[in-house]
Amino acid sequence: MTKITMNHGSGGEVMQDFISKHVTAHFPKMNFSVPLDALDDSAVVDDIVFTSDGHTVKPLFFPGGDIGSLSVAGTVNDISVMGATPLAISCALIIEAGLEMDIVDRVMRSVGETCASCGVPVATGDTKVVDAGAADQLYMVTSAVGKRSPYMDHNLEVASQYRKVDSKWATDNNVRPGDSIIVSGYIGDHGVALLSFREGYGFESEIKSDVAPLNGLIAEGLKTGGIVTMKDPTRGGLANTLNEWCSKSGIGMEIRENDIPLRDGVVNACEMLGIDPLSIGNEGKVVIACVPEMEEEILKTLHSHPLGKNAACIGHAVASDVPRVIMMTAVGGKRILEPPTGDPVPRIC
Amino acid sequence: MTKITMNHGSGGEVMQDFISKHVTAHFPKMNFSVPLDALDDSAVVDDIVFTSDGHTVKPLFFPGGDIGSLSVAGTVNDISVMGATPLAISCALIIEAGLEMDIVDRVMRSVGETCASCGVPVATGDTKVVDAGAADQLYMVTSAVGKRSPYMDHNLEVASQYRKVDSKWATDNNVRPGDSIIVSGYIGDHGVALLSFREGYGFESEIKSDVAPLNGLIAEGLKTGGIVTMKDPTRGGLANTLNEWCSKSGIGMEIRENDIPLRDGVVNACEMLGIDPLSIGNEGKVVIACVPEMEEEILKTLHSHPLGKNAACIGHAVASDVPRVIMMTAVGGKRILEPPTGDPVPRIC
Numbered sequence: 001m002t003k004i005t006m007n008h009g010s011g012g013e014v015m016q017d018f019i020s021k022h023v024t025a026h027f028p029k030m031n032f033s034v035p036l037d038a039l040d041d042s043a044v045v046d047d048i049v050f051t052s053d054g055h056t057v058k059p060l061f062f063p064g065g066d067i068g069s070l071s072v073a074g075t076v077n078d079i080s081v082m083g084a085t086p087l088a089i090s091c092a093l094i095i096e097a098g099l100e101m102d103i104v105d106r107v108m109r110s111v112g113e114t115c116a117s118c119g120v121p122v123a124t125g126d127t128k129v130v131d132a133g134a135a136d137q138l139y140m141v142t143s144a145v146g147k148r149s150p151y152m153d154h155n156l157e158v159a160s161q162y163r164k165v166d167s168k169w170a171t172d173n174n175v176r177p178g179d180s181i182i183v184s185g186y187i188g189d190h191g192v193a194l195l196s197f198r199e200g201y202g203f204e205s206e207i208k209s210d211v212a213p214l215n216g217l218i219a220e221g222l223k224t225g226g227i228v229t230m231k232d233p234t235r236g237g238l239a240n241t242l243n244e245w246c247s248k249s250g251i252g253m254e255i256r257e258n259d260i261p262l263r264d265g266v267v268n269a270c271e272m273l274g275i276d277p278l279s280i281g282n283e284g285k286v287v288i289a290c291v292p293e294m295e296e297e298i299l300k301t302l303h304s305h306p307l308g309k310n311a312a313c314i315g316h317a318v319a320s321d322v323p324r325v326i327m328m329t330a331v332g333g334k335r336i337l338e339p340p341t342g343d344p345v346p347r348i349c
Numbered sequence: 350m351t352k353i354t355m356n357h358g359s360g361g362e363v364m365q366d367f368i369s370k371h372v373t374a375h376f377p378k379m380n381f382s383v384p385l386d387a388l389d390d391s392a393v394v395d396d397i398v399f400t401s402d403g404h405t406v407k408p409l410f411f412p413g414g415d416i417g418s419l420s421v422a423g424t425v426n427d428i429s430v431m432g433a434t435p436l437a438i439s440c441a442l443i444i445e446a447g448l449e450m451d452i453v454d455r456v457m458r459s460v461g462e463t464c465a466s467c468g469v470p471v472a473t474g475d476t477k478v479v480d481a482g483a484a485d486q487l488y489m490v491t492s493a494v495g496k497r498s499p500y501m502d503h504n505l506e507v508a509s510q511y512r513k514v515d516s517k518w519a520t521d522n523n524v525r526p527g528d529s530i531i532v533s534g535y536i537g538d539h540g541v542a543l544l545s546f547r548e549g550y551g552f553e554s555e556i557k558s559d560v561a562p563l564n565g566l567i568a569e570g571l572k573t574g575g576i577v578t579m580k581d582p583t584r585g586g587l588a589n590t591l592n593e594w595c596s597k598s599g600i601g602m603e604i605r606e607n608d609i610p611l612r613d614g615v616v617n618a619c620e621m622l623g624i625d626p627l628s629i630g631n632e633g634k635v636v637i638a639c640v641p642e643m644e645e646e647i648l649k650t651l652h653s654h655p656l657g658k659n660a661a662c663i664g665h666a667v668a669s670d671v672p673r674v675i676m677m678t679a680v681g682g683k684r685i686l687e688p689p690t691g692d693p694v695p696r697i698c
Contacts, residue, residue: 001449001450001451002449002450002451003446003447003448003449003450004444004445004446004447004448004449004450004453004478005446005478006446006478006480007478008444008476008478009444009476009477009478009479010478015476018476019476022450022453022454022457023440023442023453023457023474023476024471024474025457026454026457026458026460026461027457027460027461027464027470027471028461028464028465028470028471029470030437030470030472032437032470032472035472036470036471036472036473036474042473043437043439043472043473045436045437045472045494046436046496048397048436048494050437050439050472050473050492050494051439051473052439052440052441052473052474052475052490052492053441053475054441054442054443054475054476054477054490055477056443056477056479056483087394087395087397088379088381088392088394088399090392090399090400090401090492091372091401092401092402092403092490092492093372093403094403094405094443094488094490095353095357095358096353097352097353097354097355098352098353099352099353100350100351100352100353101350101351101352101353101371102350102351104353104371104372105371105375108371108372108374108375108376109375111375111376112375112376112377115376115377116377121376121377121378121379121381121385122373122376122377122385123379123381123384123385123392123394123399124385124391124392124399124400124401125372125373125385125401126401126402126403126490127357127358127364127367127368127372127403128358128403128404128405128488128696129353129354129355129356129357129358129359129695130358130405130485130488130696131355131485131695131696133482134405134484134485135483135484135485135488136479136480136483136484139443139477139479139484139488141401141403141441141443141475141490141492143399143401143439143441143490143492145394145397145399145494147395346478346480347477347479347480
């Protein structure tokens, strides 16, 4: 008898296969602008952008953040990368009986502070308590609603000066050969910080989670214009984002390994731990595909924002019969960057 | 050091006090039509009706329903009782590693069937897997978005023929002295069915959960007109709903005990178990406050719908210096129906 394993929830191909066969397969079909089947960052229902994220990170508090800031940032980012403005979030708690009230207060204070920092309030929520032992301290599911960004029309007009754009949203199927691929900063920090802190490897003195709401940074990018899609590379990391874009857009990619922003500490930690920094989750980064003519302008905009100052173009989309990511390695070779089967580190978000 | 107890999540006064002091107190204030502070069934953000509900029911399958039908119905109902039409729901899962895939399939099939039956699709979702022992099989958080019902204008116009109506939504603060209080059917079935099934008391052969999406029934009520507010009496039961209305609307109520629809089996079971049927959760019932002039018409409408055929008027709102519910007892006496401190039965939703 098949049983659920950690891999079914860890991003990547095993999870996508599980979701499509055992979850969405049972649901009625619908006719939304961006439906469930798209498995994009958010759905779009009658021009309402709508998303939901469960958070089971362990431990609740970690270098650079906690489950509160993580939940708000993750949900705000899922709305924002659609080319939308988040309006409000909901916060549903599942708490284990026996948890100290002080921990609830600290987490909720962090939720409140993160909401205040990004200007997106909590509008509704729910609280359930389960018996001691039936949850691991506290789980949080945040959902959010948003509306199309007021800068999205301008953004797509700029892109349309250079090529045809098919979607009014920044959806995963919107990348075309020639598009530039930009990441907004260092990759891998969140996963390495979490793993190191949890297991006591000591790298966490150097590496902190990058958790941050990106709605402000993304709005600046849209004001500049020329962005065709965006994604926050959470579970499954950058490798998953790039491969998802290839398969949903029917393209290939050529990525320059040397140009991916990676901290030395992350590279060293990943080598020691035997994990790939491109397959682990980020919580404050956005990957952007834009028309190549606007690449330089967009990088300039990102560099002038505190959350984008290490942004870099890492390669381009190319025409390809098979959807795959070719990595031009540091030593001058080529390899295929496979989609990860799952995030190598469980419960980091 | 204060710790979380089951009562903090069980509806009623302990939970409301906990939420306001340790959860919402930390969140930034906002200026929505129906804000978080209202602690109503849903929030209203820029005319988007938005709600979220966590579900930790134990066991996952019970007489009359399961966590899948319960989640969809509960969330659809929270949108509907605002005077809104649910457009789509999200479904976030937290699954314990080791759970049989067959159980996931059964729950998701139930989600799909319930969605199809009420015409509200799943638009987005998320799946997290936690280690064996870190959750009790499967938890589900459903959120939903909705828009104001197309029948709400007509409904409030009818009410306005008889008295001033202050809100364009069916909010808890909208009841006025003289309003009729209607329940849509038998009270207490869900809680008693769950408790009995779980503990093996045997009443469950007779009593099934009432879990049902009420958007269809509620739309019929709004088409008739004269409804000023609605609520689904879940955690904390009818006693909690009536007391919340009294305190948020600044009124009192006189309720006729004899007129509350209660199955003999529920009364007998509650007597044996020492619990109050008015304090336990329902999952397919709506309590309606309407202008008294429309009471008869609304009852006629409810009676002609399968989910409202046992609807009854149970009393009226009255002017009162203190917000309290006076129960006119079966034997001709009077007592105060206190707000429950919490649902007497844990993990029934």
